[in-house]
Amino acid sequence: MNFCSHCGQPVRLAVPEGDDRPRYLCDACGSIHYQNPRIIAGTLPVRGSQILLCRRAIAPRKGYWTLPAGFMENAETTQQAAARETQEEACADVSLQGLYTLIDLPHINQVYMIFLADLAGGFAAGAESLEVALFEEHEIPWDELAFPTIERTLRHFYMDRHADQGFPLHQSDITPEDRERYFGSA
Numbered sequence: 772m773n774f775c776s777h778c779g780q781p782v783r784l785a786v787p788e789g790d791d792r793p794r795y796l797c798d799a800c801g802s803i804h805y806q807n808p809r810i811i812a813g814t815l816p817v818r819g820s821q822i823l824l825c826r827r828a829i830a831p832r833k834g835y836w837t838l839p840a841g842f843m844e845n846a847e848t849t850q851q852a853a854a855r856e857t858q859e860e861a862c863a864d865v866s867l868q869g870l871y872t873l874i875d876l877p878h879i880n881q882v883y884m885i886f887l888a889d890l891a892g893g894f895a896a897g898a899e900s901l902e903v904a905l906f907e908e909h910e911i912p913w914d915e916l917a918f919p920t921i922e923r924t925l926r927h928f929y930m931d932r933h934a935d936q937g938f939p940l941h942q943s944d945i946t947p948e949d950r951e952r953y954f955g956s957a
Contacts, residue, residue: 777802808880812852813840814888815924816865821905822925823890825860827917828901835917838885838924853886861903863894872924873942883920887938919945919953
């Protein structure tokens with residue numbers, strides 16, 4: 772950040788009085804610019820024994836498979852964001868069953884919130900998807916998944932389904948090392 776979004780004057784990075792971490796400060800108008808993690812909300816859409824996945828039409832990871840998910844917008848709940856992203860990416864309506872995975876990615880300032888959902892009706896590729904498809908467990912394109920958060924969510928789901936004891940909330944972190952193992956050193 773170079774300039775204040777309130778008054779347009781240059782900002783400096785410093786620790787504000789009473790704070791414990793650097794923030795962008797505007798000496799002209801006194802604004803403190805907080806930068807906080809971004810929430811990615813989405814769904815794990817299930818129909819019978821199948822999962823709905825979307826092949827990404829946009830960067831990053833264009834051409835790779837993902838669950839329908841995206842950045843939460845202002846003035847919406849996480850549930851609304853998850854349902855909206857599912858509609859946008861897969862043209863699908865879902866009935867949310869509850870939060871299923873909560874995954875922190877502190878090294879890139881993101882939090883993933885994936886809701887278990889029942890897929891209702893049809894589906895089609897939205898503007899951000901090249902294609903969408905239903906997959907049985909043995910058909911999941913494990914080597915073509917876009918993000919480690921998606922792989923982790925799917926592995927939890929199949930583990931829980933095989934255990935047949937419900938679908939509890941799974942909370943975890945993706946570390947820089949996890950990310951490097953997933954993407955390589957690129």
